[in-house]
Amino acid sequence: MMLKILGISGSPRKGATLFALEQALEEAKRIPGVETEIWSVRGKKINYCVHCDACVRDNVMCIIKDDLQELESKILEADAILIGSPVYDMNVSAQLQAVFNRLRPIYLVHPGKLQNKVGAALSTGGTRHGGQEIVNMNILNFYLMHEMLAFGGLGGCYNGGTVWSRDKKAQGVIDDEVGLDGVKRLGLGLAEAAIAAKYGREKWLEMKKDYEKDFMIEKSPLRDH
Numbered sequence: 001m002m003l004k005i006l007g008i009s010g011s012p013r014k015g016a017t018l019f020a021l022e023q024a025l026e027e028a029k030r031i032p033g034v035e036t037e038i039w040s041v042r043g044k045k046i047n048y049c050v051h052c053d054a055c056v057r058d059n060v061m062c063i064i065k066d067d068l069q070e071l072e073s074k075i076l077e078a079d080a081i082l083i084g085s086p087v088y089d090m091n092v093s094a095q096l097q098a099v100f101n102r103l104r105p106i107y108l109v110h111p112g113k114l115q116n117k118v119g120a121a122l123s124t125g126g127t128r129h130g131g132q133e134i135v136n137m138n139i140l141n142f143y144l145m146h147e148m149l150a151f152g153g154l155g156g157c158y159n160g161g162t163v164w165s166r167d168k169k170a171q172g173v174i175d176d177e178v179g180l181d182g183v184k185r186l187g188l189g190l191a192e193a194a195i196a197a198k199y200g201r202e203k204w205l206e207m208k209k210d211y212e213k214d215f216m217i218e219k220s221p222l223r224d225h
């Protein structure tokens with residue numbers, strides 16, 4: 001089976017986050033058939049969502065044309081996603097938050113496309129307990145909003161990779177033995193979870209055809225706005 005894992009770096013630098021993502025995805029690639037790619041916000045022009053609601057009104061992806069469009073297609077094609085962010089003021093980076101906001105219309109334009117795909121999170125912070133778990137939670141919330149399955153890690157790595165970089169970019173990740181170990185196991189575990197989900201999704205989509213004869217499965221849920 002071929003399996004595509006997309007890594008997304010929310011850091012504007014070639015630093016700790018990008019390096020940690022690379023390490024995680026190297027582990028994932030130990031499983032035959034796993035392909036990986038990394039897309040970074042670094043050097044990209046990503047505007048803010050301005051709540052124009054064109055996406056909701058016209059059922060289209062974000063109408064602001066910038067570097068976000070190249071990410072949209074990668075996300076839709078991926079079997080699993082691993083998002084990493086530096087901790088900025090105990091939250092994800094502003095660049096990553098802008099990406100999340102701008103991807104809002106996926107559920108409208110491509111309903112079901114991300115459903116039951118697997119996502120995982122990692123974060124790097126300059127301080128040992130600088131908000132890494134909060135950042136991971138916010139990344140996992142993005143997956144939950146898009147009807148994806150959140151994967152937290154293997155053994156002692158609960159809601160994603162947490163690295164104490166001491167603001168030392170890649171070297172900081174290497175020096176954080178515990179953090180790097182968690183990141184590597186996160187990558188391997190994500191690949192395993194993604195394979196299980198991919199088989200499950202394929203099987204379910206087949207089975208669902210029969211179920212749909214008996215049950216009315218609504219295309220879109222009722223929403224309170």
Ligand SMILES: Cc1cc2nc3c(=O)[nH]c(=O)nc-3n(C[C@H](O)[C@H](O)[C@H](O)COP(=O)(O)O)c2cc1C
Binds near residue numbers: 088167
């Ligand atoms: C604006 C800003 C805010 C930051 N806030 C935090 C923070 O709240 N907690 C923390 O641990 N580190 C914080 N840091 C440090 C970075 O999270 C840390 O150096 C991170 O590993 C950088 O990742 P990078 O090398 O991939 O860019 C902050 C850095 C910046 C620039």
